[in-house]
Amino acid sequence: MCLAVPAQILTIQDDFLAQVEFGGIRRTISLQLLPQAQVGDYVLVHTGFAISIVDPEEARITLDLLRQMSDLDPDD
Amino acid sequence: MLLDAFRDPQLARQILNDIHALADQPMTFMEFCGGHTHAIMQFGIRQLLPKGVRLLSGPGCPVCVTSQRDIDQAIALAQLPGVIIATFGDMVRVPGTSHTLQQAAAAGADVRIVYSPMDAVDLAAAHPDRQVIFLGVGFETTAPGVAASILQARARGLDNYAILSMHKYTPPGMRAILDAGEVRLDGVIGPGHVSIIIGLDGWRFLPRDYAMPVVIAGFEPVDILLAIRALVRQVARGQARAENAYSRSVTPQGNPAALAIMNQVFEPVDADWRGFGRIPTSGMGLRAEFRAYNAAVRFALPDVPSREPPGCRCGEMLRGVIEPRACPLFGRACTPERPQGPCMVSDEGACAAHFLYQDLSL
Numbered sequence: 426m427c428l429a430v431p432a433q434i435l436t437i438q439d440d441f442l443a444q445v446e447f448g449g450i451r452r453t454i455s456l457q458l459l460p461q462a463q464v465g466d467y468v469l470v471h472t473g474f475a476i477s478i479v480d481p482e483e484a485r486i487t488l489d490l491l492r493q494m495s496d497l498d499p500d501d
Numbered sequence: 502m503l504l505d506a507f508r509d510p511q512l513a514r515q516i517l518n519d520i521h522a523l524a525d526q527p528m529t530f531m532e533f534c535g536g537h538t539h540a541i542m543q544f545g546i547r548q549l550l551p552k553g554v555r556l557l558s559g560p561g562c563p564v565c566v567t568s569q570r571d572i573d574q575a576i577a578l579a580q581l582p583g584v585i586i587a588t589f590g591d592m593v594r595v596p597g598t599s600h601t602l603q604q605a606a607a608a609g610a611d612v613r614i615v616y617s618p619m620d621a622v623d624l625a626a627a628h629p630d631r632q633v634i635f636l637g638v639g640f641e642t643t644a645p646g647v648a649a650s651i652l653q654a655r656a657r658g659l660d661n662y663a664i665l666s667m668h669k670y671t672p673p674g675m676r677a678i679l680d681a682g683e684v685r686l687d688g689v690i691g692p693g694h695v696s697i698i699i700g701l702d703g704w705r706f707l708p709r710d711y712a713m714p715v716v717i718a719g720f721e722p723v724d725i726l727l728a729i730r731a732l733v734r735q736v737a738r739g740q741a742r743a744e745n746a747y748s749r750s751v752t753p754q755g756n757p758a759a760l761a762i763m764n765q766v767f768e769p770v771d772a773d774w775r776g777f778g779r780i781p782t783s784g785m786g787l788r789a790e791f792r793a794y795n796a797a798v799r800f801a802l803p804d805v806p807s808r809e810p811p812g813c814r815c816g817e818m819l820r821g822v823i824e825p826r827a828c829p830l831f832g833r834a835c836t837p838e839r840p841q842g843p844c845m846v847s848d849e850g851a852c853a854a855h856f857l858y859q860d861l862s863l
């Protein structure tokens with residue numbers, strides 16, 4: 426029930442409605458809970474509402490940190 | 502795409518190596534969220550961890566923690582004349598004391614499965630001569646959207662839309678487990694999508710009040726392993742901090758627009774949880790201003806004598822006290838096709854997750 430699926434915003438209409446695409450499938454969702462979202466953003470969608478913008482910069486930082494932080498020798 | 506890296510087996514292996522190197526003592530972590538339970542089972546994460554590192558499933562399955570009485574009342578509402586029940590799919594198969602919503606529908610009740618609470622508002626607009634009641638089940642992830650549906654119904658002047666709020670706040674559920682002291686935990690994997698709404702700040706009470714480490718996790722294998730590694734590291738170092746291993750989606754403060762709408766419509770009330778009983782200020786009740794949209798006020802809820810399914814140990818499962826195998830019905834009388842209790846109905850239920858991914862070989 427807490428499942429949220431990433432989608433990309435294609436267009437934004439009035440009334441907080443947006444067309445998004447989930448891996449090939451288009452759907453109209455609401456931006457009422459995420460009014461700052463912009464066309465092109467990847468958002469997580471839950472029960473027809475975008476609830477967060479997936480921040481590519483943060484994703485990159487996590488992955489970079491991960492690559493650096495793994496400085497433990499697996500064999501020791 | 503960038504996010505595919507969070508499924509990269511090579512990266513997962515590397516984090517696992519770290520976990521094995523860091524885990525210097527036995528430790529037990531609880532994943533609060535049923536979505537995590539599902540992913541942990543699906544990706545076989547338990548089997549990959551060091552022997553001493555145990556994961557326990559928690560109460561983070563909204564349908565599962567809904568009390569038997571609430572389920573019975575929802576089913577009873579469906580039988581009132583002129584009513585359309587709109588609900589998410591999981592609810593229709595949860596066994597009530599005498600039958601399910603699905604069975605009520607087969608006997609003539611009008612029950613519609615919707616993807617979004619907004620679809621329920623559209624149903625109300627399309628059927629002005631009927632009363633549409635949306636069954637509000639879910640945690641902070643779901644409640645803001647349901648709150649938005651009420652604001653929308655009001656803006657559209659619809660007076661035939663109401664919700665039965667069974668929504669719950671997650672932090673009181675976590676507190677209830679720790680206060681009961683039945684399970685010894687060394688850390689908590691924080692729910693990713695709940696935390697999108699309430700933020701990392703919503704979990705700072707764990708280190709502050711319970712000296713309990715908490716790390717928020719996403720739902721890909723790398724996300725979950727990252728959170729486990731962070732927890733193992735805190736325990737090895739004797740720390741207790743609130744950390745965010747899902748920073749691409751979760752911020753410290755959460756989602757302010759969603760919180761504002763949720764708080765505009767709902768207020769904390771005492772609520773009954775399956776397995777826990779009444780937990781103070783853990784439920785979301787509609788504020789007085791919205792009583793016209795409150796199904797519990799608008800309709801006389803019949804007081805059905807409720808009884809949990811005989812033999813079902815869902816309640817203990819939700820408190821982390823037992824694992825699905827401990828239930829004698831698991832995989833025998835109780836399967837996803839013929840669920841006896843809610844923990845086998847919902848994808849987020851521990852019984853369903855164990856049945857689907859691990860324990861087929863009983």
Ligand code: SF4
Pocket residue numbers: 812813814815818825828829830831832835836840841842843844845846852
């Ligand atoms: S296996 Fe079925 S009956 Fe047993 S605890 Fe789980 S849901 Fe209840």
